[in-house]
Amino acid sequence: xxxxxxxxxxxxxxxxxxxxxxxxxxxxxxxxxxxxxxxxxxxxxxxxxxxxxxxxxxxxxxxxxxxxxxxxxxxxxxxxxxxxxxxxxxxxxxxxxxxxxxxxxxxxxxxxxxxxxxxxxxxxxxxxxxxxxxxxxxxxxxxxxxxxxxxxxxxxxxxxxxxxxxxxxxxxxxxxxxxxxxxx
Numbered sequence: 001x002x003x004x005x006x007x008x009x010x011x012x013x014x015x016x017x018x019x020x021x022x023x024x025x026x027x028x029x030x031x032x033x034x035x036x037x038x039x040x041x042x043x044x045x046x047x048x049x050x051x052x053x054x055x056x057x058x059x060x061x062x063x064x065x066x067x068x069x070x071x072x073x074x075x076x077x078x079x080x081x082x083x084x085x086x087x088x089x090x091x092x093x094x095x096x097x098x099x100x101x102x103x104x105x106x107x108x109x110x111x112x113x114x115x116x117x118x119x120x121x122x123x124x125x126x127x128x129x130x131x132x133x134x135x136x137x138x139x140x141x142x143x144x145x146x147x148x149x150x151x152x153x154x155x156x157x158x159x160x161x162x163x164x165x166x167x168x169x170x171x172x173x174x175x176x177x178x179x180x181x182x183x184x
Contacts, residue, residue, distance in 0.1 A: 005176065008053060012049045016044070022088060022091050051131075055164075058167070059172060083162050111124070
């Protein structure tokens with residue numbers, strides 16, 4: 001079981017760093033002390049690896065209360081693609097926060113509406129609250145800041161809602177959490 005948590009940490013660290021680089025590339029955010037091509041490799045993989053583990057704990061908590069959604073690697077790929085699209089939207093529309101917010105609404109809706117279970121709804125809502133709060137704290141610590149958001153852009157909760165799909169999928173697909181009977 002410990003090896004699966006390590007795998008989740010590594011997936012979070014690698015995928016999160018790649019997604020974060022989209023923000024660095026498009027100048028959505030900047031790091032106070034970049035150490036590799038505009039990003040901060042001393043911090044970013046750790047941040048996203050820990051986020052993936054925290055997401056796993058939330059999935060475990062939710063699985064004690066609600067039937068888990070059906071998850072396949074195909075679904076996991078879809079959620080990863082939706083997250084990539086959401087990140088690209090935030091990059092391409094950098095500085096246009098209201099338009100970015102409007103563009104992310106259908107992506108977040110699609111992520112949730114394709115499996116509207118209490119598990120997914122609550123997981124997405126928690127991500128939309130806790131994710132931005134954690135970024136506010138990290139930004140306040142001076143590690144990075146959003147170029148067009150003080151302290152965060154208005155669209156960030158929607159990005160975290162989309163990210164919830166991956167946070168839900170990976171621990172279920174890796175069978176890290178002992179789940180109740182899956183929802184149909």
